[in-house]
Amino acid sequence: MTAAHLTCTVEAIGMPAEDVRTLRLVPRPGIELPAYAPGSHIEVQCGERRNAYSLIGDPRLPDAYEISVLRCADGDGGSRFLHDEVSIGAELEISTPRSAFAPPARAARHLLVGGGIGVTPFLSYGRAFARSGVAFELHHVHRAGASPHAGLAELGAGEIVTHAGRAAFLDALPALLDRAPVGTHLSVCGPPSMIDDVLGAARAAGWPEHRLHSERFVGVDPPAGTPFTARIASTGEAVSVASGTSLLDALLDAGVRVPHLCRQGVCGECRVGVRSGTPEHHDLHLSETERAAGTVMMACVSRCASGVLELEL
């Protein structure tokens, strides 16, 4: 599950929109970059932080990986590092691509909605669809007064529509949903409240659930919750999880290795099997079916409703 790591050099830097920086990363000589599924992301070591960014280039035979980074002034510092401390020629440690938001394969047509920097996975979708001839329309919602992402102009395929401000887009959305031919799949990426608005409108317009897809860049804050005990199935060790401490942190503190990335219940990296006990799910990753089965949980945000959880670790 753990991806391989690569050292890349920043070959070029662009400014495709206000506060957005595109980095073109090339490998060391003689290293070939793996191809990736559209919508894949890489992790980038940004100083102390490790962030995930969607790849925006052509997924097939890439000679570089391109990412587009929004500067979050009040974030954890990863995007500020990439904006303020990285220049052409800098070396960055990255992971190989991971696919967590691949386009639905059976779609006859795609309706794509990218809010703000959430347009980035759809830039690689657009390039892949242009190559395969799949029909798509891409709606990019950007702040009123700011410019849309310049990467859209390079797609050269599909129907590209930009909307200045969410209110204007939500006014136009019902008509888009009503006229979409059967066989269309809707994919949306952007701020959580926009994803909720778009999926809610699609459900209200009679779209079946299996045609709706979303990727969230921002997850949930872990709730403090009540204390519980996690028992490690392989060793029998009991780990106490205090209120205000996540299961993931408690396990890491106890020396139990758990892969993790976003710590916001989004990426699915810290998935842990549950042998007994009742998980209390707070994540945005699992399906309703997985949630109800209670045999798997996300350690970063989810907790326990039964006092003790026995984990497949």
Add this chain to the structure above:
Amino acid sequence: MMTTAYEPVGTSRRHTSEPRWQPERPDLDRSARHLVIVHGTDAVAVASATAWKAEAEQHGIAATLVGDDPPSIEAALAAATAATRLMAAGDECVLAAATSAAERAGWSRSEVRTQLTHPAGPRPVQCVHCRTITATTAQIDEQCSCGGCGVPLLIFAHYSRRIGAYLGFRADAEELPA
């Protein structure tokens, strides 16, 4: 001509692609905004289509009744939007025409609900030699004559969801002069 029924060797009919059409009338998916209703001419099929249309209209769902001829079915499906669902009632030929047209037009199986109203009715068989689909009341492992090229077809226990027909091939192929 050989008339012995084909004896499948090494395969179980339970593991073939034969569709399992159900005779019960399925409920409407009320999250839909539009319905396309395909129906055959037998009394049960007509009753189901009428009932679905009435129920749809009660819930503010627009319903379009379509007969069972493939061009009308394909035209109705081509005009459908993401909020449309397909209901079909009829014999196996009607259901095969409706579901295969939907399959080819990109519909998901969960957007299609069917009712087999005439289990003893005809089944569609596609001739692998001339591609004509023939409606026949002959059973799987029995023979029928291809309506296109006239060859005697053995009806094989394979159904194509995309084509909407059982596979038929020349029953006496091995007996023909070289």
